[in-house]
Amino acid sequence: MQVLVRDNNVEQALRVLKKKMQREGLFREMKQRRAYEKPSEKRTRKNAEAIRRARKLARKKAQYEGLLPKPKRKAPRAPQRPAEASFSATKPAS
DSSP: OOOOOOTTOHHHHHHHHHHHHHHHTHHHHHHHTTSOOOHHHHHHHHHHHHHHHHHHHHHHHHHHHTSSOOOOOOOOOOOOOOOOOOOOOOOOOO
């Protein structure tokens, strides 16, 4: 896996690397390998993943064919401004 660092912007390169690792499923695999997984648990997990993939493919196919409504697109968010500090300059009642 390779990430280019442009203009010495290491933070952006790290973000890109983390995104690539997430897409590849490295974080999920590292988490699974922390502890031993029994062969029966492994089989069960693999079967569940296969079922999940098949259902997802069937859902996408049904949406493409018009049998199911397509998911609603999220509205683009406006860039957030930094919060302005609001201080109250009131004196306590005497």
